[in-house]
Amino acid sequence: MDAFSRLGLPRKLVIDSGMLDQVIRGISKVAHPDAGGEARDFEEVRKAGEVLKSPPGRLRLALELAGGDLDPRGSVDGQVMDFFAPVAGLLQKVDGFVSARWASRSALGKAVLDARVPSLKTEVECLIGGLGELEASLVERFGQFDESGWEACLSSMAETARALAFVMKWQAQLRAATGKLFEALLGG
Numbered sequence: 001m002d003a004f005s006r007l008g009l010p011r012k013l014v015i016d017s018g019m020l021d022q023v024i025r026g027i028s029k030v031a032h033p034d035a036g037g038e039a040r041d042f043e044e045v046r047k048a049g050e051v052l053k054s055p056p057g058r059l060r061l062a063l064e065l066a067g068g069d070l071d072p073r074g075s076v077d078g079q080v081m082d083f084f085a086p087v088a089g090l091l092q093k094v095d096g097f098v099s100a101r102w103a104s105r106s107a108l109g110k111a112v113l114d115a116r117v118p119s120l121k122t123e124v125e126c127l128i129g130g131l132g133e134l135e136a137s138l139v140e141r142f143g144q145f146d147e148s149g150w151e152a153c154l155s156s157m158a159e160t161a162r163a164l165a166f167v168m169k170w171q172a173q174l175r176a177a178t179g180k181l182f183e184a185l186l187g188g
Contacts, residue, residue: 003048013142022047056164068149094177
C-alpha cells in the first residue's frame with residue numbers, strides 16, 4: 001500500500017508531524033465504521049498513518065516506491081557502528097547486575113549492588129540520548145533525498161534505512177534495560 005496516496009499526501013520524506021496528525025484524524029473520522037465508513041478503509045488509514053509517522057517506516061516505503069532494494073547486509077554509517085560496542089557493553093552490564101541482584105541472598109549484598117543503579121541508569125540515559133541525536137541527524141538527510149529525487153539517492157537511502165534500523169533496535173533494547181533494572185529492584 002502506498003501510504004502517501006492513501007492519505008492524499010505528496011510523496012515526500014519530510015513531513016510535518018502536526019499536519020500528518022490532522023490529515024489522519026480527518027480521514028479517520030470519515031473512514032471510521034461508527035461514522036458510516038468501512039472497517040477495511042479505517043484500518044488502511046491507521047496502517048498508513050503508522051508507516052508515515054515512523055521515519056524508518058517512511059524511508060522503507062520510499063525505497064520500495066522508488067524501486068530500491070533494502071538489503072540488510074549492506075554498509076552502515078560509521079557513526080552508527082561507533083555505538084555498537086558501548087550499547088553491547090552496557091546491555092551486558094545491566095544483565096550482569098540483574099543476575100547478581102537476583103542471586104544475592106542478603107540485604108547487605110543487595111544494598112551494595114543497588115548502589116550501582118544510578119550510574120547504570122545514567123549510562124543508559126546518555127546512550128539513549130546519543131542515539132536520539134544520531135537518529136535526528138539521520139532523519140535530517142530526508143530533505144536531501146526529497147530534493148535530489150529518490151531514484152538518484154537509492155543507495156544512500158538504503159544505508160540510512162539500515163542505520164535507522166540499528167538505532168531504533170538499540171533504543172528499544174536500552175529502554176528494556178531500564179525496565180530490567182527497576183524490575184530487579186522491585187523484586188526484593
